[in-house]
Amino acid sequence: MHIVIVADHAYINGGQSKVxxxxxxxxxxxxxxxxxxxxxxxxxxxxxxxxxxxxxxGQDDIDTATSKLAFLKQIMWNGTxxxxxxxVLAGLDPADTVVHVHAWPKALxxxxxxxxxxxxxxxVYTMHEFFMVCPNGGFYDYQRAVTCHRDPMSLAxxxxxxxxxxxxxxxxxxARQLVLGRxxxxxxxxxxxxxxxxxxxxxxxxxxxxxVYHRVDNPIAAPDLGPKLKPGDQFLYAGxxxxxxxxxxxxxxxxxxxxxxxxxxxxxxxxxxxxKYPQALFLGWQNSDSLRQHMRAARALVFPSVWxxxxxxxxxxxxxxxxxxxxxxxxxxxxxVEDGVNGLWFKSGDAGSLAxxxxxxxxxxxxxxxxxxxxxxxxxxxLSLDRHLDAIEDVYRxxxxxxxxxxxx
Numbered sequence: 001m002h003i004v005i006v007a008d009h010a011y012i013n014g015g016q017s018k019v020x021x022x023x024x025x026x027x028x029x030x031x032x033x034x035x036x037x038x039x040x041x042x043x044x045x046x047x048x049x050x051x052x053x054x055x056x057x058g059q060d061d062i063d064t065a066t067s068k069l070a071f072l073k074q075i076m077w078n079g080t081x082x083x084x085x086x087x088v089l090a091g092l093d094p095a096d097t098v099v100h101v102h103a104w105p106k107a108l109x110x111x112x113x114x115x116x117x118x119x120x121x122x123x124v125y126t127m128h129e130f131f132m133v134c135p136n137g138g139f140y141d142y143q144r145a146v147t148c149h150r151d152p153m154s155l156a157x158x159x160x161x162x163x164x165x166x167x168x169x170x171x172x173x174x175a176r177q178l179v180l181g182r183x184x185x186x187x188x189x190x191x192x193x194x195x196x197x198x199x200x201x202x203x204x205x206x207x208x209x210x211x212v213y214h215r216v217d218n219p220i221a222a223p224d225l226g227p228k229l230k231p232g233d234q235f236l237y238a239g240x241x242x243x244x245x246x247x248x249x250x251x252x253x254x255x256x257x258x259x260x261x262x263x264x265x266x267x268x269x270x271x272x273x274x275x276k277y278p279q280a281l282f283l284g285w286q287n288s289d290s291l292r293q294h295m296r297a298a299r300a301l302v303f304p305s306v307w308x309x310x311x312x313x314x315x316x317x318x319x320x321x322x323x324x325x326x327x328x329x330x331x332x333x334x335x336x337v338e339d340g341v342n343g344l345w346f347k348s349g350d351a352g353s354l355a356x357x358x359x360x361x362x363x364x365x366x367x368x369x370x371x372x373x374x375x376x377x378x379x380x381x382x383l384s385l386d387r388h389l390d391a392i393e394d395v396y397r398x399x400x401x402x403x404x405x406x407x408x409x
Contacts, residue, residue, distance in 0.1 A: 001097065010038035010056040030393075059080070077109055077110070099116060100123075126193040186207065198335065217383045219388040222317050228323070237250050263281065303333050342370055
């Protein structure tokens with residue numbers, strides 16, 4: 001097959017681009033032809049080195065744009081992206097070609113929908129977040145620090161300032177959502193990949209069409225270090241220090257439980273947390289290898305997120321290290337944790353509930369049983385790149401077959 005991967009970024013700047021790039025490398029290694037189309041560089045050098053045709057527009061995203069006015073125009077309708085993507089797709093055979101879109105909100109804009117419609121090539125979309133249905137992409141009210149249950153684009157939604165920055169930016173996103181609705185982007189995807197069951201539950205009713213949904217987990221690059229001989233000592237948080245991640249609830253719960261919270265990561269709440277919780281151990285940002293070492297040594301990873309999240313990879317990485325996970329019951333990370341077996345659930349946003357979970361895992365025999373189960377459950381069905389590629393190849397074949405049926409009809 002010829003797979004055209006479409007993403008905002010041509011380098012790894014987060015989970016979405018990581019999956020897009022590494023799946024592209026895996027697919028070309030399996031003998032497929034791969035084209036990678038992105039707005040923002042620099043280009044990951046592994047892409048051209050592997051023989052992947054890479055088209056990078058050299059554009060800005062919100063973090064790199066020097067002219068916010070020019071970027072506003074780009075994010076509403078990126079005419080360059082529409083034209084260049086159309087040129088890439090022109091003449092490709094829909095009988096053996098599929099377009100796989102991973103990301104569009106940060107730079108490409110809804111304009112790619114027009115190019116995809118004209119091309120008539122089968123299209124697949126991985127829903128890494130919720131921008132396809134929710135203006136702020138997360139069903140989360142950043143101003144109130146709570147999960148949002150309003151219907152997207154309803155009067156209640158439009159008139160509520162739920163943006164992480166300010167209400168004018170929310171209105172920009174509302175305007176872009178209106179453009180999205182007219183762009184045809186949502187309608188071109190006959191097959192949509194979900195990375196958690198929670199995503200399906202939350203977003204399905206807001207899609208204007210009924211595509212074929214697939215559950216495909218993102219791959220996890222984790223070494224098998226074997227079972228842990230005994231539980232670790234520390235309760236570890238790993239991630240961005242921001243309110244939607246629930247880090248404050250962990251610190252408060254640790255105080256209630258009489259334990260020292262260990263925190264790996266950085267973010268806007270760092271100084272506030274250091275001042276309020278001087279007993280906490282702040283490790284700062286950690287690279288992948290160092291973070292795995294901390295996960296391996298921990299008694300449990302605490303994942304207190306208060307928003308949905310698609311498939312938090314940190315949860316799976318900890319389990320792969322043989323470390324139980326204490327996870328909030330509102331996020332998709334709960335799908336990897338069997339409560340009381342390889343970790344514990346707690347009531348989202350409830351420091352008392354989290355403190356009770358911390359106390360329970362402070363008991364050595366409880367921790368030992370869950371440590372053993374964490375390792376065994378994960379490695380019985382690891383989220384390897386090969387397993388991921390097997391699944392998306394199957395999705396591609398179905399998309400191409402369905403496209404052929406439509407042409408015949």
